[in-house]
Amino acid sequence: MYELKVRAVGSSSGVLLPKEMMIELGLKQGDSVFATKAPDGSFRITPFDEGFAEQMAAAEDVMREDRDILRALAKR
Template identity: 35%
Template sequence: MYKIKIRKVGNSLGATIPKEILEKLRVAEGDTVFVTETPDGVKLSAYDPEFEKAMAIYKQGSHKYRNAMKELA
């Protein structure tokens, strides 16, 4: 368990994430992380939940229009 303190950064608030957590998330300076609300609290992840939705829509369309996709390729 990690204890992270919220600090003032300019006119905003921020938190410093320990190096061990950044390594587990596989993120570095400039990367984006996503905060998702869960029934147990919040989840911090490098995974974009919207990307999976977009990929599911793509998979449906690519299967339905596979012949057209082959022609375009």
């Protein structure tokens, strides 16, 4: 487990990843990561994956376009 501190970065906030975590995730400076929310409210940080990003964009389009249908299905 890694303890990460939230720090000021200009007028925003950021979290610095320790070198060991960067190595484990296969990241280098300038890479992008995903932060996805889990059902329990926690977040998972994973390396950026172009294929996954495209799938998520398509899923978000479907959810936005078919919101009423998905809401009706969720009630069943």
